[in-house]
Amino acid sequence: MTGPQNDANVNTTEDAPTRRVTGVGRVLIAVYGILALAATGRSFVQIVSKFADAPLSYSLSALAAVVYIAATVALIRSGRGWYRVAWITIGFELLGVLTVGTLSLFDPSLFPHDSVWSVYGRGYLFIPLVLPLLGMWWLARRAPGRA
Amino acid sequence: MIEWFAWAQVAVAVLGGLLCIGLGLLGRKPTDLSMGATALVELLLLAQLVVAIVAPFTGNNASGSLLEFYTYLVSAILVPVTAAIWALIERSRWSTVILGAACLAVAVMLYRMLQIWTVQGL
Numbered sequence: 031m032t033g034p035q036n037d038a039n040v041n042t043t044e045d046a047p048t049r050r051v052t053g054v055g056r057v058l059i060a061v062y063g064i065l066a067l068a069a070t071g072r073s074f075v076q077i078v079s080k081f082a083d084a085p086l087s088y089s090l091s092a093l094a095a096v097v098y099i100a101a102t103v104a105l106i107r108s109g110r111g112w113y114r115v116a117w118i119t120i121g122f123e124l125l126g127v128l129t130v131g132t133l134s135l136f137d138p139s140l141f142p143h144d145s146v147w148s149v150y151g152r153g154y155l156f157i158p159l160v161l162p163l164l165g166m167w168w169l170a171r172r173a174p175g176r177a
Numbered sequence: 178m179i180e181w182f183a184w185a186q187v188a189v190a191v192l193g194g195l196l197c198i199g200l201g202l203l204g205r206k207p208t209d210l211s212m213g214a215t216a217l218v219e220l221l222l223l224a225q226l227v228v229a230i231v232a233p234f235t236g237n238n239a240s241g242s243l244l245e246f247y248t249y250l251v252s253a254i255l256v257p258v259t260a261a262i263w264a265l266i267e268r269s270r271w272s273t274v275i276l277g278a279a280c281l282a283v284a285v286m287l288y289r290m291l292q293i294w295t296v297q298g299l
Contacts, residue, residue, distance in 0.1 A: 053269075053271060054271060056267070056269075056271045056272070056275065057271050057274050057275055057278065060260070060263070060275040060278055060279070061278060063259070064256065064278065064279070064282045067252050067255070067256070068252070068282075068286075071248045071249065071252045072248075074248060075242070075244055075245045075248050078244060079242060079244055079245070155285070
């Protein structure tokens with residue numbers, strides 16, 4: 031954040047004093063960070079040890095991990111660009127958990143191996159299902175340039 | 178993994194987590210108490226690392242994947258450290274809540290580690 035020509039930065043400094051991410055939003059970011067770590071760890075193990083078993087499931091795991099990392103970063107950073115990235119990644123997560131969760135219930139053979147999103151994230155205390163909703167609520171509350 | 182030690186560790190992490198979240202919601206900034214609870218969780222994780230390295234030499238082998246076990250353990254060791262650094266940088270009530278969330282995450286990871294060590298591959 032050094033360039034004064036960064037207009038996205040100027041936009042957000044109007045309403046937010048020094049930092050944009052404050053209060054309870056910090057907890058949201060921390061939980062996102064933990065989930066990103068969990069998804070990355072699991073995906074790392076799956077790909078290193080048994081990728082050939084279920085390439086589709088494990089590729090999806092890896093993709094989910096990358097998206098969680100991107101969402102965490104986007105929530106931390108300020109500016110319109112990152113705000114958009116946050117919406118896209120969090121929207122993708124919600125879509126992912128709903129789609130994979132539903133499919134894994136109705137046709138378990140599609141996802142024989144656990145992923146972060148299987149059965150709506152049951153293996154992760156349903157946090158993957160709740161978190162995007164909280165994330166969207168929080169993003170909507172602090173839209174840049176919208177008072 | 179020594180089973181009773183792992184369970185004691187889970188208990189400490191859960192209690193520490195609930196304590197920190199409670200203190201944070203009451204509006205307390207990170208104090209010696211909440212930081213101490215987090216430090217204790219971290220210390221026990223380091224002890225667990227030593228136990229995990231030594232245990233196989235005494236015939237106490239993991240029944241599941243060692244790779245998975247150590248991925249959990251290394252990740253778990255990083256979590257309280259990150260939360261504590263955060264709490265040092267930003268001294269607000271929410272940092273105390275984050276300390277608690279970190280401890281609870283460690284508790285879940287420890288439980289998974291115990292499962293990997295004891296009940297898989299039977």
